[in-house]
Amino acid sequence: MHKLQVFNSLSKAKEDFKPLHSDHVGMYVCGPTVYSDVHLGNCRTFVSFDVIYRYLMHLGYKVRYVRNITDVGHLEGDVDIGGEDKIAKKARLEQLEPMEVVQKYVNGFHQMMDIFNTLPPSIEPRATGHIMEQIEMIKDILDRGLAYEKNGSVYFNTPKYIEKGYNYGILSGRVVEDLVQESRDDLKKQGEKEHPSDFALWIKAEPSHLMRWRSPWSIGFPGWHLECSSMSTKYLGEHFDIHGGGQDLKFPHHENEIAQNQGACGTAPARYWLHANMLLMNGRKMAKSDGNTITPQELFSGNSSHISKGYSPMVVRFFMLQAHYRSTLDLTDEALQAAEKGYNRLMETYKILSGLESTAAAGTADAELTKLIEQLDIDMCDDFSTPKALATLFELSSKANAYKGGQLSADSISSEVLQKLKDTFKVFLFDVFGLKEEYGEGAQGSNGLLDGLMNLIIDIRKSARDNKDWTTADKIRDTLAELSVQLKDGKDGTSWTKS
């Protein structure tokens, strides 16, 4: 097996991946704050980590994948400027219980994750289910003198943290002095905080605040960042292997998480920090404010001015895999169309492959094919380079097609290598990349009725064609086309796909 290398945001370099406990891997990924529908960019991050999760398992690791749900504490703006809890705000606006808001968007999130065919995490803990743990962690931080209480709220003391020799900014490269000198007005409003870079661990609730818990300091709620520190510690230990999330969480979220863990446990939480990059649209950040945005639903239905047609979830997933997770990815209509064709082509090859046979004991192309097959793991071991692995898969695809088409002779591939090729396609396409068949013959979820009907129609058309009754044959073809069913006439008969 090849050596897996991962890009560690802490060192800004690729490092050999060595898990703490031989074949077990602990991975924590920051999940969504459930106050609105999942953002498409969110989906990209979770798809990226889904592939990482899948590939780690493919390498034989037993992975405990923890991805949280943040359902309290995430404020709009800062505490000092009267930031309101995102969930509480939504609850107020929609006149719902906060937990109704949470449930609604958790359901939607799970549905979307399912649509994108991501595997569920091993544990999906919620912040509100871990208030006790968070309170305990605040106590530990206070005990170590790294936090202070002010009017019922508790703040992390960053100057003290630095004074004690810790490196605040270790992940983000942020320097506290620079933070102080920020020209931005918001940051100058210190409010209760003793220092602008301090952040809330516990926030005293206003009387009107709906989400509240009893604590030694006040009736209130935990600060954002804290839930991840305490839940990762609870389920993965004080020190674990991988921590992931979106690039934009580096600061302040992850930086503060590290400070909290160091402050409470005296150790850094994760050894490898992995960050997924942003999804752009037409070269710019997706933002509702200027209309440069698209929801997953709109993307699937085509109901958006940014795209010419709908793209299926697997096409979108494939599109995401064509870029490295650490690069920004630009969503454009053209790029999606290209992805759709590429995805279809790979799926087509998979089908073709399953029908190929070989009786040769040794083939002239065996060595080349074996090398390409091995290349897939080399690609993926290079910081989960799905674009490279996909390119290699396309090269294998060409070989398989050439073998079928006769450009590669019958004795070019041995039965053993052909079998290996079939297995490889299956494993990478479905297990590692997490793609699946969506429409057409043999797609998951088809009940056999559709396939049966289509076979009947194709059979009738074949008779017509055999009798040179082109009128009937073309009528069948054209009518189906209007229903978005495309017939594909090949040497070995006719197949179909729904687009």
Added chain:
RNA sequence: GGUCGGGUGGCCGAGCGGUUAGGCAGAGGUCUGCAAAACCUUGUACGGCGGUUCGAAUCCGCUCCCGACCUCCA
């Protein structure tokens, strides 16, 4: 303003000192009743200006442009 990251052919996207990335589109061809599909072959590139080097898309400097973060964000 500060801190990072990036600018690759018509489009997307790998590459990180010398060797074809790959996909889509384009061109040519095979197949086909016609068409579509499929398959095969194939051209075009490294923002600009300097420098280091036998050799740079890859390293260094300057410059222009874009993006992210600094404030809720995946």
